[in-house]
Amino acid sequence: MTFTVRDAVFGFLRDAGVDTVFGNPGSTELRMMRDWPGDLTYVLGLQESVVVGAAAGHAMGTGRAAVVSLHSAGGVGHALGAVFNAFRDRVPLRLIAGQQTRAMLSTRPFLAADEPATFPRPYVKWSAQPDRAEDVPGAVAEAYRVAMTPPRGPVFLSVPEDDWDRAAEPVALRAVHHDFVGDPAGLRAVADALSGSRSPCLVIGPGVDDDGAHAAVTDLAERLTAAVWLEPLSGRSGFPESHRLFRGFLPPVRDRIRAALAGHDVVVTVGAALFKFHVHVDGPFLPDGTRLFHLDCDPALLARQPVGDSVLTTVRAGVSTLLTLVSARDRAAPPARPGVEPAPVRDPLDAAQVFDALRAALPADAVVVEEAPSHREAFHARVPIDRPGGFLTTGSGALGWGLPVAVGRALAGTRVVCVVGDGSSMYSIQAVWTAVRHRAPVTFVVLNNGGYEAVKQLGRRLSSPATPGTELPGIDFVALAWGLGCPGRRVRSCADLPDALAAALAADGPFLLEVPIVDAVATAYR
Known part of the structure; x- marks a missing residue:
C-alpha cells in the first residue's frame, strides 16, 4: 500500500490521541485539508492568535499537545503573541504552518515564508522545515516528542503545500516518559x-x-x-x-x-x-x-x-x-492570613462586588480563566481557587489570551468562567464566535471600566497620570456578543448582579455578561 505524507501524518496524530485540530485555513493548507478525516474535529478560529490560545486551553485541559494549523508567514505572524504566552507558560502545542510550493521557493513567491524555521524563534522549543517531503512525517513525530518532554512547550513545523501528496512511510508513536528525579x-x-x-x-x-x-x-x-x-x-x-x-x-x-x-x-x-x-x-x-x-x-x-x-x-x-x-518537627504555624471584608454593596459597581458575587455563585467544578490585569490583586483576594487545574491566566503578559484559552479549555470538557477586562477582550473577541459554533460551556464576564486601567496604574506609578491611548469609551459588548451569535446581558445595578450572574452561569452554551464598573483604589504593584 502506498502512503502519502498526509496519510502518514494523520495516522501518527491518531496514534498520539489527537481528535481535534485548531486552525485558520489558507491556500497553502488546502492540500493538507483535502479529504479531511471524519474522526478529526476542525475547530475554526477567526484569527490566528485566537487559534493558538484555544489550542492552548485545550492542551491544558487534556494534558496532551494540541495541534494547530497556521497559514504561511502572515498567519504565523498573527499568532506569535499567543505563541509567546504558550512558550513562557510551558503549553505543549504542535504548530504546523503551510508554505508555498517547493519549486517556487527560490523566486520568493506570494505568501511564502522567508526562513520559516527561524521566524517563530526564540518562542518555540524546536522548529524546522524538512528538506524533503518524505521527511515530514518523521519531523511531526519528533515535534511531538519535543513538545511533550519537560519543560513542555510549543514546537513549529513548516510544510510546503505540495508535500502532502508525495509518497512517504508511516511513523510509529514512541513513548515519551516524562518524569525524572533530580540529583x-x-x-x-x-x-x-x-x-x-x-x-x-x-x-x-x-x-x-x-x-x-x-x-x-x-x-x-x-x-x-x-x-x-x-x-x-x-x-x-x-x-x-x-x-x-x-x-x-x-x-x-x-x-x-x-x-x-x-x-x-x-x-x-x-x-x-x-x-x-x-x-x-x-x-x-x-x-x-x-x-x-x-x-x-x-x-x-x-x-x-x-x-x-x-x-x-x-x-x-x-x-x-x-x-x-524531610523530617517532621514541631513548628509554629505562620500567622493567619488577614481576611477580606465583604465589599460594600453600592452603585456604581466596582470589581470587588463582582468578585464577591462570583465567589458565591461559582460552580464547584468550574475552571476560572482570568485576564483582568488591573483587578488581579482583588480577584485573588476574593476568589480563592482550591481545586487542581481550577485557574488559568497568562503568566507572561501578552493580552488576548483569556477568551480563546477559556473556549479551548471548555471544549476539553468542563464549565469555564472567563473574567476578562474590556481592553483585554478586544484583542481576541473573535473567540466568542468559536464558542458559539461549538456550544462551548463558557461564561464570559467582561468588566468594563472604559479603558486600559492597568496601564493607567503603572503610568501613575511613573508620575505620568495622563497617559494617552488608554481610554476605551463606547464599546457595547452585549451587542458584540449578539452579533457573533452569543446571548448576552448587561448588569444595570448591584441589585441586578446576582440574578444576572446566575443566568449567565446556567446558560446552555456560551453567554456573555457585561458589567460596567468604576475603579476603586488602584493597587497594582505598589
Missing part, C-alpha cells in the same frame, strides 16, 4: 535544610499544576508547617488557596518579595520563577540570612536565577522524593 545529593541538601529550618517557606509555581503535584506539595507543606506563596503573576494555581498555610501571590517587585519572605530562613521554589519582576527596584534579592533552593525541570530557568542553589528535576518526582527525606 540525590542535591535533593538531600534541600531536605536537610528544610528539616533543620526554623521557619521554612515554599514558593509554588505553575509547574506544580502542570505536573499534577498538588497533593504532594500540600503534604510537604503540612509536614513542614511551611508558609506557602505563589510565584508573582503565576499563570496557574498550584496550592489550595483556602488552606491555613497559604499566604497569597507574591508581587512582581523585588523589595516587596523580599519583605514577604522576611523571617523565613529557608525558601524552596517548586516549579516557580521567584524573580519575575514587572517594575524595577534596586536592592538585595533576599532578606539577610535566607537560604534559597530552586526545584524545576527547566535548566535554562534554573541557570538564570541570580541567587540560590538549584536541583534539576520534574516537580512531582522531586517533591515525592523530598517527602521521603
Whole structure:
C-alpha cells in the first residue's frame, strides 16, 4: 500500500490521541485539508492568535499537545503573541504552518515564508522545515516528542503545500516518559535544610499544576508547617488557596518579595520563577540570612536565577522524593492570613462586588480563566481557587489570551468562567464566535471600566497620570456578543448582579455578561 505524507501524518496524530485540530485555513493548507478525516474535529478560529490560545486551553485541559494549523508567514505572524504566552507558560502545542510550493521557493513567491524555521524563534522549543517531503512525517513525530518532554512547550513545523501528496512511510508513536528525579545529593541538601529550618517557606509555581503535584506539595507543606506563596503573576494555581498555610501571590517587585519572605530562613521554589519582576527596584534579592533552593525541570530557568542553589528535576518526582527525606518537627504555624471584608454593596459597581458575587455563585467544578490585569490583586483576594487545574491566566503578559484559552479549555470538557477586562477582550473577541459554533460551556464576564486601567496604574506609578491611548469609551459588548451569535446581558445595578450572574452561569452554551464598573483604589504593584 502506498502512503502519502498526509496519510502518514494523520495516522501518527491518531496514534498520539489527537481528535481535534485548531486552525485558520489558507491556500497553502488546502492540500493538507483535502479529504479531511471524519474522526478529526476542525475547530475554526477567526484569527490566528485566537487559534493558538484555544489550542492552548485545550492542551491544558487534556494534558496532551494540541495541534494547530497556521497559514504561511502572515498567519504565523498573527499568532506569535499567543505563541509567546504558550512558550513562557510551558503549553505543549504542535504548530504546523503551510508554505508555498517547493519549486517556487527560490523566486520568493506570494505568501511564502522567508526562513520559516527561524521566524517563530526564540518562542518555540524546536522548529524546522524538512528538506524533503518524505521527511515530514518523521519531523511531526519528533515535534511531538519535543513538545511533550519537560519543560513542555510549543514546537513549529513548516510544510510546503505540495508535500502532502508525495509518497512517504508511516511513523510509529514512541513513548515519551516524562518524569525524572533530580540529583540525590542535591535533593538531600534541600531536605536537610528544610528539616533543620526554623521557619521554612515554599514558593509554588505553575509547574506544580502542570505536573499534577498538588497533593504532594500540600503534604510537604503540612509536614513542614511551611508558609506557602505563589510565584508573582503565576499563570496557574498550584496550592489550595483556602488552606491555613497559604499566604497569597507574591508581587512582581523585588523589595516587596523580599519583605514577604522576611523571617523565613529557608525558601524552596517548586516549579516557580521567584524573580519575575514587572517594575524595577534596586536592592538585595533576599532578606539577610535566607537560604534559597530552586526545584524545576527547566535548566535554562534554573541557570538564570541570580541567587540560590538549584536541583534539576520534574516537580512531582522531586517533591515525592523530598517527602521521603524531610523530617517532621514541631513548628509554629505562620500567622493567619488577614481576611477580606465583604465589599460594600453600592452603585456604581466596582470589581470587588463582582468578585464577591462570583465567589458565591461559582460552580464547584468550574475552571476560572482570568485576564483582568488591573483587578488581579482583588480577584485573588476574593476568589480563592482550591481545586487542581481550577485557574488559568497568562503568566507572561501578552493580552488576548483569556477568551480563546477559556473556549479551548471548555471544549476539553468542563464549565469555564472567563473574567476578562474590556481592553483585554478586544484583542481576541473573535473567540466568542468559536464558542458559539461549538456550544462551548463558557461564561464570559467582561468588566468594563472604559479603558486600559492597568496601564493607567503603572503610568501613575511613573508620575505620568495622563497617559494617552488608554481610554476605551463606547464599546457595547452585549451587542458584540449578539452579533457573533452569543446571548448576552448587561448588569444595570448591584441589585441586578446576582440574578444576572446566575443566568449567565446556567446558560446552555456560551453567554456573555457585561458589567460596567468604576475603579476603586488602584493597587497594582505598589
